[in-house]
Amino acid sequence: MTDTVLPGASAGAQNRDQVRKSLTRRHRNEALFRWAGILSIAAALGFVAILFGMILSKGLPSFWQSTVHVEAYFDPELIEGGPRPELADFPSQADYQEAVNKWQRAVTLSNWNRIVETALRAEAPDFEIESRDLLELVNSAARFQLRDMYFANSDVLGQTVPVSILASANTDNWLKGTINRDAPDDRQQLAATTRALADQFEANGTISFDFAWHIFTNVDSRSAPATAGLAGAFMGSLYMMIVVIVLAVPIGVASAVYLEEFAPKNRLTDLIEVNINNLAAVPSIVFGLLGAAVFINYLGLPRSAPLVGGLVLTLMTLPTIIIATRAALRAVPPSLRQAALGLGASHNQTVFHHVLPMTYPGVLTATIIGVAQALGETAPLLLIGMSAFIANIPAGPLDSATALPVQIYLWQGNENRNFFEARTSAAIIVLLGLMLLLNAIAIFLRSRLEKRA
Amino acid sequence: MDVLAGKVKVTSKTLDQTMNPAELMDHPIRLTARDVTVHYGEKQALHGISIDIPDRAVTAFIGPSGCGKSTFLRCINRMNDTIEGAKVGGKIELDGEDIYSPDLDVVELRARVGMVFQKPNPFPKSIYDNVAYGPRIHGLAKSKADLDEIVISSLRKAGLFEEVKDRLSEPGTGLSGGQQQRLCIARAIAVGPEVILMDEPCSALDPIATAIIEELIDELRENYTIVIVTHSMQQAARVSQKTAFFHLGNLIEHGDTEEIFTNPVNKQTQDYIMGRIG
16 A cells, blocks of 8 residues: 555564574474484384394294104004903903003003104115114104004004104204204214205105194103194193283272272372382382292292292282273263262262273273283293293193293203204294284274274 | 343343243242352362252353352252362252251262253263163162153153154264253253253353253253353343352352343442453
């Protein structure tokens, strides 16, 4: 309209200049921050990728193990003990059982190694090799495998039956190249003839790499490392998880509800609150000591038992569940409480009908995280004797057992490094798979609960 | 006075809703408050409120933010009990019965004095369960058929039944804001209260939903004693027969709505109504 400059116009121009200058700086800072973020995420992803890459590349091959396929002849001249006792021939069940036991002892004393040897030699008739070196090819429990086949079905006597026998750990190493194949004879685990036979067997298909189901069905083994499996450790972990879930969830949720909704706010409850938070930060090995002192020494519970392990892990999981449940309770909108109270619901009814159900997704997540944490815990279990070598699948929570992470620790320390390095990674894969499964269940349940809410 | 006319249109409809003194005679005093004080810790929020609230009429509490009108409302069904550090003094009587007496169970009181809140707060449950919750916890229904009857009649009284009759099992949180608020009113009615407290029930709603709720309040006053806190003076003028003006924790003036809006005695009331304070 007119040329007259409005008062303050020049000041406005100055301000705009200032803003523009500061804008450049702000944009630079934003770009810097964005790049720093991208870089740190890339670094973290890189490390995770390296970790998984190493575990998978090492562990996956051990799920396929060298297996020797032979025709075993159950030679009547070698197998002692005569025919299996028949129930009809005995006056009582007890007599029959005694006869069976006697028969089994006699059968066990037969020369099963000879049967294994004959079967192996049949696959390479012209190959000259000493018996001892030949037997090194297969795992040392091969003779029990044949014996158990005979126990299960004594009709095979005098027959030739196809059998798959796991190669020994050393053979597996040799064929997979996890041992240096160029090392001189005195640094090799197997005799030169055994190695040559293994190569020949692999070439003619007698040895193939079969999926090692026994990793999931067998227990740990020291005499025949090739047959070592995770079943015992898995069951031990399972029993502990059950103990943890059964104890930690109700106790944790009840404590959280009491502290958050019912407890008077005073010094004592403040003290309890501080100590629950402290408990979450106590090193896990200290819980192991506590478990050894209280549950084993004082209460006299059995050593190495999943029940004790579960109790110790419950103590460790409780703070996680209590803290998460309290946070979830605090996050329930006050309008919901008011709605219930305004209708004449009592404090109890308000908490249990309306407030607590809102926390289920949070409690569930905390439970799964806590249980997954407990599943991976090793240190406290060492102190209550769960790192012992256990050759049985525990039948209940009071039997001696070990746990998956402890099994990893034990295998990692095994003297047959070449074989057990891969086996350790395989166990880690199983453990991680279990954790992934637990987390997937948590996410699935939470999304379902949230949808319902 | 043209400011006043602009702020509050005293239409003939508004006037129709106010009661003449003869009509008020049919409305005996239901609630009596004497020298009610509230402290939140050190801070005194209410300074000696004394008021009589008539039966089957709408009493509106107006006043600027923080004047204590909601605090006083929450004294009537003892919702202040749930606030830590809140201390209530004085006396409030419902039908001559001291509601702060130790003999009185607060659960029973809240079954007689229902409440509707500022923000619609249905439970995250089905529409049916929302309404049925109160009767269930108080054991009002003897059978499923009884409960159905209570739910349907409550939804009908809240003017919601026609809109939701085909989806009673759907979540109450899926309704629109205005419908949610009517659901909350139905939920309060289902318990069979004598008094309904409403804490700014329309402040989170759009004008159309507000109009529906106001109409509903006007219908409900035939059967219930209603106390409503509102920020909107137009609303107070439209729905209430009695109005009380609060300021800084004091009850400045109360009386017939028509009187308060056209002829306030107190200068502060006048200022507030004309938009000078608040």
